[in-house]
Amino acid sequence: MASLDDLKKRIASVKSTQKITKAMKMVAAAKLRRAQESAEKGRPYSEKMNNVILNLSNGISDKENAPKLLSGNGQEKTHLCVVMTSDRGLCGGFNSNIIKKAKSYFAKILDEGKELKIITVGSKGNDQLKRVYGDKIIENISFKESKNANYFDADKVGKMVIEKFEAGEFDVCTIFYNQFKNVITQIPQAQQIIPLNNEGEENSSEESYEFEPDEDEILSNLLPKNISTQIFKAMLENSASEQGSRMSAMDNATRNAGEMVDKLTIEYNRSRQAAITKELIEIISGAESL
Amino acid sequence: MSEEFKVEIVNPEKSFLVKDDVSEVVVPAFEGEMGILKDHISIISFLKPGIIKILSKSGDENYYVEDGIVEFKNNNLSILTSTIFNLADMDKSKQQDLLKQAEEEANKTDINDQSKYLADQKLEVLKTLN
Numbered sequence: 001m002a003s004l005d006d007l008k009k010r011i012a013s014v015k016s017t018q019k020i021t022k023a024m025k026m027v028a029a030a031k032l033r034r035a036q037e038s039a040e041k042g043r044p045y046s047e048k049m050n051n052v053i054l055n056l057s058n059g060i061s062d063k064e065n066a067p068k069l070l071s072g073n074g075q076e077k078t079h080l081c082v083v084m085t086s087d088r089g090l091c092g093g094f095n096s097n098i099i100k101k102a103k104s105y106f107a108k109i110l111d112e113g114k115e116l117k118i119i120t121v122g123s124k125g126n127d128q129l130k131r132v133y134g135d136k137i138i139e140n141i142s143f144k145e146s147k148n149a150n151y152f153d154a155d156k157v158g159k160m161v162i163e164k165f166e167a168g169e170f171d172v173c174t175i176f177y178n179q180f181k182n183v184i185t186q187i188p189q190a191q192q193i194i195p196l197n198n199e200g201e202e203n204s205s206e207e208s209y210e211f212e213p214d215e216d217e218i219l220s221n222l223l224p225k226n227i228s229t230q231i232f233k234a235m236l237e238n239s240a241s242e243q244g245s246r247m248s249a250m251d252n253a254t255r256n257a258g259e260m261v262d263k264l265t266i267e268y269n270r271s272r273q274a275a276i277t278k279e280l281i282e283i284i285s286g287a288e289s290l
Numbered sequence: 291m292s293e294e295f296k297v298e299i300v301n302p303e304k305s306f307l308v309k310d311d312v313s314e315v316v317v318p319a320f321e322g323e324m325g326i327l328k329d330h331i332s333i334i335s336f337l338k339p340g341i342i343k344i345l346s347k348s349g350d351e352n353y354y355v356e357d358g359i360v361e362f363k364n365n366n367l368s369i370l371t372s373t374i375f376n377l378a379d380m381d382k383s384k385q386q387d388l389l390k391q392a393e394e395e396a397n398k399t400d401i402n403d404q405s406k407y408l409a410d411q412k413l414e415v416l417k418t419l420n
Contacts, residue, residue, distance in 0.1 A: 041304035048300060048368050052334060052361050151302040151372055209363075210333040212321055221336055222359060225372075232302050 004275070007268040011261060018257035024090065025250035032183070032243035038148065039180055039236040046233040049226055053196070055209060056219050067216065069162070069223040072195030073171055078115040080170035080194075081105065082161065084177040084234055085125030086242045087144050092249030094178060094186065094242050095124045101188035102176045106133060117170055121157060121235075149235040151228070158228030165194055177234035178241035184248055186241040193230050196223070295328045295365040297344060299353070301374055307353075309346055315367055316343040317360050318415075332363045337371065339412040352377040354388075354419070356412060377419070389416045 057070060083102045085095045102125075109116050119139040120126040126140045139160070143153050161173060173194035178186040211218055296310040316325045318340025326333075337358040344351045358371030375384070395401075396409035 038303060042302055044298075044305050045300045045302050045370060048361070048370055049359075052359060052370070055361075056334065154302075155372070208332070210331050212319060212324075212333065212335040218334060218336055218359075225357075225359075229302060 004268065004271060007264060007271065011264045011268065014257050014260050014264065018254055018261065021250045021253040021257060025247055025254060028091075028243045028247040028250060032240065032247055034148070035236070035240040035243050036180065039240040042233060042236045046229050049222075049229050053219075053222060053226055056211075056215055056222065057196075067220045067223055069165070069194055069227070070196050070219065073168075075171045076114065078117060078170040078172070079109050080117045080119065080161070080164065080173045082119045082121060082157070082173065082175040082231070083125045083129065084175060084231075084238050085120070085122035085128075086238070087123050087142055088242075089124060090249065091242050091246035092252075094245035095122075095128065097186070097188045098176050098178055099125060099128045101190060102129070103132075105174070105176075105190055106136075119157075119161075149232070149239045151232050154232030154235055155228045158224065158231050161194070161227060161231075162224050175231060175234050177238045178245075180237050180240040180244060183244040186245055189234075189237075191230065191234070193227055196226070293328050294347070295367065297367040297369070299342075299369045299371065299374065301371055306371075306374060309344065309348075311348060312344055312346040312367075314343075314345040316341075316345075317369070318342065318355070319360065326360075326362055326367060328365055330362050334359065334361050336360070337369075338408060339415050341377070341415065342369065342374075354380065354415070357408075380419075385416065385419055389413070392416055 057066070081102060083098060085098055089095070106116055106118075116133075116136050118129065118133055118137045119141065120129060120137060121141045121143075123140075123142045123144070126137065126142075130137060141157060141160075143149075146153055164170060165173065172192065174190050174192045176188065176190055179189045180186055293313055294311050297307070297312045297315055298305065298309075299307040314325055314327055316323055317335075318324075318338055319335045320338050321335075323340070324335065337355055337360060339356045340354075342353040342355055344353070354375045354377055355369075355371045356373040358369055358374075361368045361370075392409060392412040396406070396413050398409075401409070
């Protein structure tokens with residue numbers, strides 16, 4: 001059995017760990033509120049954008065010559081995957097969930113004999129993926145300097161993706177991120193952004209629009225913006241998810257540390273009592289033998 | 291009053307402005323300024339750098355935008371934009387910053403005609419503000 005001193009030290013160390021996890025939980029909770037708010041505030045923009053594009057793509061007359069960003073370039077050979085993760089750890093299964101989802105998708109693509117290219121956003125994803133898919137990663141972006149997700153960063157990623165698309169470096173683009181549902185649940189998502197996948201979405205308005213300039217021109221201006229918007233949405237969802245995930249992970253850690261302190265304290269008290277009893281027995285039996 | 295409609299301006303971060311007593315909005319559409327009144331036909335267009343004028347009962351407002359999309363439908367005007375500033379809140383130093391940025395952009399040589407045109411537009415609008 002561990003000595004009294006050892007036990008004392010362990011209790012102290014678990015207690016200080018608990019303090020850290022507790023503080024992290026509080027910070028995450030505060031950040032979560034902000035992140036969640038901005039995720040909710042950002043939704044109208046991406047929804048409206050989606051609506052407009054939906055209306056536009058329905059109104060487009062010449063499906064053959066539709067912009068490539070909408071209809072694809074007719075091939076499905078090279079897939080680009082944008083995997084969005086966090087820059088910091090200690091957030092439970094947040095990063096692993098995205099990576100798991102992404103890896104199963106990668107395996108599927110490689111099985112089909114297609115080419116795979118990866119862009120990682122956030123350093124944690126890069127760390128986990130470079131072991132297996134190191135040679136597939138063509139770009140690694142990290143926004144450690146930016147405190148909050150902002151549109152400017154998203155636009156940078158979006159422009160890069162479009163540039164690569166126009167240079168013919170890939171045919172299909174999918175982004176991976178965690179969708180924020182609530183503090184305990186975050187759903188890893190794979191969303192195809194090029195070509196735009198609007199299948200299964202209900203078209204509510206049958207109304208005809210007046211376009212100025214014509215549909216094609218608006219669309220070709222709008223689609224690049226939409227890519228940035230979708231990436232921005234993913235970033236917002238991701239940052240809310242990260243904080244939520246961190247909060248529940250740290251909550252668990254704090255609780256576990258508490259349990260451990262209790263257990264160790266009992267053990268400490270028992271062994272202290274045992275030592276006292278032992279000493280007493282020794283004294284009494286010594287006195288008796290006289 | 292029946293001559294009013296609703297306008298909503300959203301940027302990626304948040305819903306920037308919602309007003310439902312608007313009588314007229316003038317937007318700098320790509321092919322020229324466009325005034326929108328109630329019961330305008332449904333329209334989608336996009337913006338070039340310029341000033342959005344919102345005329346309403348509760349006072350007129352002017353906003354500077356650099357890009358965006360307008361959608362008008364069922365007397366709901368939605369403006370989606372990534373860069374927007376209220377002219378009332380814009381001070382000289384902010385204006386100078388934007389002007390400098392625009393100048394840099396316009397002086398780049400490796401951009402295509404369209405972005406060149408947009409940058410020139412930006413410059414022009416910003417200059418008229420001063």
